[in-house]
Amino acid sequence: xxxxxxxxxxxxxxxxxxxxxxxxxxxxxxxxxxxxxxxxxxxxxxxxxxxxxxxxxxxxxxxxxxxxxxxxxxxxxxxxxxxxxxxxxxxxxxxxxxxxxxxxxxxxxxxxxxxxxxxxxxxxxxxxxxxxxxxxxxxxxxxxxxxxxxxxxxxxxxxxxxxxxxxxxxxxxxxxxxxxxxxxxxxxxxxxxxxxxxxxxxxxxxxxxxxxxxxxxxxxxxxxxxxxxxxxxxxxxxxxxxxxxxxxxxxxxxxxxxxxxxxxxxxxxxxxxxxxxxxxxxxxxxxxxxxxxxxx
Amino acid sequence: xxxxxxxxxxxxxxxxxxxxxxxxxxxxxxxxxxxxxxxxxxxxxxxxxxxxxxxxxxxxxxxxxxxxxxxxxxxxxxxxxxxxxxxxxxxxxxxxxxxxxxxxxxxxxxxxxxxxxxxxxxxxxxxxxxxxxxxxxxxxxxxxxxxxxxxxxxxxxxxxxxxxxxxxxxxxxxxxxxxxxxxxxxxxxxxxxxxxxxxxxxxxxxxxxxxxxxxxxxxxxxxxxxxxxxxxxxxxxxxxxxxxxxxxxxxxxxxxxxxxxxxxxxxxxxx
Numbered sequence: 001x002x003x004x005x006x007x008x009x010x011x012x013x014x015x016x017x018x019x020x021x022x023x024x025x026x027x028x029x030x031x032x033x034x035x036x037x038x039x040x041x042x043x044x045x046x047x048x049x050x051x052x053x054x055x056x057x058x059x060x061x062x063x064x065x066x067x068x069x070x071x072x073x074x075x076x077x078x079x080x081x082x083x084x085x086x087x088x089x090x091x092x093x094x095x096x097x098x099x100x101x102x103x104x105x106x107x108x109x110x111x112x113x114x115x116x117x118x119x120x121x122x123x124x125x126x127x128x129x130x131x132x133x134x135x136x137x138x139x140x141x142x143x144x145x146x147x148x149x150x151x152x153x154x155x156x157x158x159x160x161x162x163x164x165x166x167x168x169x170x171x172x173x174x175x176x177x178x179x180x181x182x183x184x185x186x187x188x189x190x191x192x193x194x195x196x197x198x199x200x201x202x203x204x205x206x207x208x209x210x211x212x213x214x215x216x217x218x219x220x221x222x223x224x225x226x227x228x229x230x231x232x233x234x235x236x237x238x239x240x241x242x243x244x245x246x247x248x249x250x251x252x253x254x255x256x257x258x259x260x261x262x263x264x265x266x267x268x269x270x271x272x273x274x275x276x277x278x279x280x281x282x283x284x285x286x287x288x289x290x291x292x293x294x295x296x
Numbered sequence: 297x298x299x300x301x302x303x304x305x306x307x308x309x310x311x312x313x314x315x316x317x318x319x320x321x322x323x324x325x326x327x328x329x330x331x332x333x334x335x336x337x338x339x340x341x342x343x344x345x346x347x348x349x350x351x352x353x354x355x356x357x358x359x360x361x362x363x364x365x366x367x368x369x370x371x372x373x374x375x376x377x378x379x380x381x382x383x384x385x386x387x388x389x390x391x392x393x394x395x396x397x398x399x400x401x402x403x404x405x406x407x408x409x410x411x412x413x414x415x416x417x418x419x420x421x422x423x424x425x426x427x428x429x430x431x432x433x434x435x436x437x438x439x440x441x442x443x444x445x446x447x448x449x450x451x452x453x454x455x456x457x458x459x460x461x462x463x464x465x466x467x468x469x470x471x472x473x474x475x476x477x478x479x480x481x482x483x484x485x486x487x488x489x490x491x492x493x494x495x496x497x498x499x500x501x502x503x504x505x506x507x508x509x510x511x512x513x514x515x516x517x518x519x520x521x522x523x524x525x526x527x528x529x530x531x532x533x534x535x536x537x538x539x540x541x542x543x544x545x546x547x548x549x550x551x552x553x554x555x556x557x558x559x560x561x562x563x564x565x566x567x
Contacts, residue, residue, distance in 0.1 A: 002467060007385060007394070010378040010438065014397040017435040021412035024419055038418055095314070098307030105304045114308070116547050121315055124539045125496050127513050127520075128532040132318035135325065135524045140334050142321060175315065233405020235499055240520065250407045254499075257411060267415070270408045281403050 029267035030060035040264050064268035073252065074269065078276065080247040084163065084238075085231040088170040092227050093220065095171055096178035100219075101212075103179070104186035118183075122176045130169050130240050137165050137241070161243025169237040174230070178223040185219025186212070218291040225284035232280075233273060249273055319536055326529035333524045343530040353531065356515040360495060363426060363511060367433035368490035374434065375441025375490070376483055382442065383449040401439045409436060410503030417504065424506030432504040433497065437490035444489060448482035481550075488546075 034041040042059040068074040103114045121129060136142045137160040144156040159165050189212065197207040213220075235250035242248070249269065257266040326344075330337035347353060378398055385391075401409065413432045417424055452475070460470040476483070498513040505514060520528055 003385060006377055007381050007388060010374045010381065010442075011390070011394055011397075013374055013435070013438070014378075014394075017413065017416070017431060018397055018401060021416040024415045025408070025412045028415060095311070098303075099311035102304035102308035102311070105301070106308070112547070112551065116543065117312055117315070120540065120543050121319070123492055123543055124319070124536050125513070125532070127496070127498055127516055128322070128535060129318070131516075131520050131524075131528065131532065132322045134520065135333055135529075136318060136321065138334070138524070142334065145334065172314070172318070175311075179311075229403050230405070233407055235407050250405060253407045253411065257503075263415070266411060270411055273405060274408060277403065277405070284403075 025267045025270055027060070028264055029064055029271045030062065031264050032059075032061075032063065033262050033264050038263070039261060064264050065272070067265065068268055068272060073247075074249075074272075077247040077249045077252045078272070081232050081234075081249045082276070084166060084170075084246070084248060085228050085234075088167050088174075088231055089224050089228045091167060092171045092174055092178045093224060096175055096223065097182060097220070099175075100179045100182035100186055100216075103183050104189070115183075118176050118179050126173060127236060129173050130237055133165065133169055133172065133241060134160060137168070160241060161245065163242065163246050165241035165243075166238055166246050166248075169241045170227075170231055170234070173237065174227045177226040181222040181226065182216055182219040185216040189215045218287060218294065221287045222284070222291070225280060225287065229277060229280050229284065232277060322529055323533045323536065326526065326533040328526060328529075331526060333526055333529065343526040344534075347527050347530045347534075350527070352510075353512070353515060353527075356510045356512045359426060359509050360512040363429050363433060363501075364491050364494035367430045367437060367494045368487050370430070370434045371438040371441050371490040372483060372487040375438040375486055376445050376479075378438065378442035379445035379449055382446050398439050398442055401436045402443065404436075406497070406499035407503075410500040413500070414503040423508075424504060425508045428504045428506070429501050429509060429511065432500050433490075433494040436500065437493050440489050440493060441483075441486035444486040445479060445482045448479050452478060 028040055031040040031042060033039060042056050099118070103111065103118070106114055134141075138144075139156045139158060139160070141160070143159070144153075147153045148156065159168075193211050193215075194207050197211055198204065202210065233250045234248060235254055238246045238248040238251045239254075242251075250273075253266055253269045253273070256262050256269060325333055325336070327339050327341060328336055329340035329342070378394075382395060382398065388394075410432070413428075413435070414424075417428050422428060456478070457470050457474050460474045461467070465473065496513065497511075498517055501511045502514055502517070505511060516528060516531065519525055
């Protein structure tokens, strides 16, 4: 009985507020837009009994998904989200790895402080961290002022409202997610392996590629997925930094819902986005499983 | 083999400069006299003055705080229960579904979580406001809490609890007097995480908040869409300051606690 109560409460909560809402999204993605409240049809009419349920199911169709496939905007947004997420993940890896490596090589008494410095931005508002780049990257922003003053450029660069700004924003906000797993992999590494390699005549660069990188592989993979998966559905960064040039599916969904008020299409966009996300999520789970087994 | 080569020092310096410069610039320019945010016109604290008098921001901050307190507390209770189920309940009918529902919200894009909850609230005719935001925030943050707590529970030595039961403790007392104090650090960090996630959330709150309730991130969002503003810089500075003080205090406390624990262990060995 005690055990039943323990399971039932969180389970009921998640069923009601996670699974059922998702089924509603699925259902509305198969409905048609209508000028009504709520703005879609059909609605389930239980008072009509079995007839009503049958009428309800026969009115559902895949029109919205066909629409997504035929309209350029949607598949271009999916492709561009994946592309941006992929490139941004690589960039975050290139920026994050040296930081994690430096932390792992720092003296022991420095490490808690370095750790705290990496985690601190994570606790500060995401919105504010993205916002802080608007002042830096705008045409009359601090970066352009600096470059003009240095004489590197003679006319201000346009960075804000371009994909470049989106990449900068993603690398900046997701950096801790990349640094922490790589750092924890590097920290566990046995330093005597490198000494052995060098004693046996391996150069330091070669020892890095042959020993350090393979041993930090699970950290690298975990970090990459921790950046890649959330970035695909990202909304705030492309909206604030990307301008109208940057297509990302999270932003398309938002606009479909709030600006066009087309709930069925917004729901269909959500369903397809989830289907796309399943692949990286499963791969990530497999990597986690593997690293757990390696630990034991 | 720990060595801090010039390469390590450079990458750490550049890395932390990249992480912190944007925030430092934001803080410095919040004390700028000029309304033009990118032109320095002398030191002034006037934007803090106008911010404190801005009733809309104060109201939004109050709503945000209420939502965060309520949702993180409920999420901590539910999340800890879920963690106990995940780690200890063994096999039961629907276990796969249960763990799926715990892990899925962690990777679910916010736009989808927000959209689905909004469609639910409209479907059952629930008026949107503070209450619906609390429901939404509790749902996703309880999953984060349960992950944090279950990672601690996995390493928990159950024989301590069994000893308490053998000595006549009821199940609830054994949990309250033995298990809870040991997993408390994880429960507290779960609560803090849930609290921060709630304070921070823009997307889910935008979907689930009605016209009657505006949270601080929604308010910030609607004013920064139009560009950089000195008032928002001032507000950001205050928020960064609170977080910095909080994180530094928390890390000092944990450091002192671990030092004390080490001292206790040494004393126990020598005794």
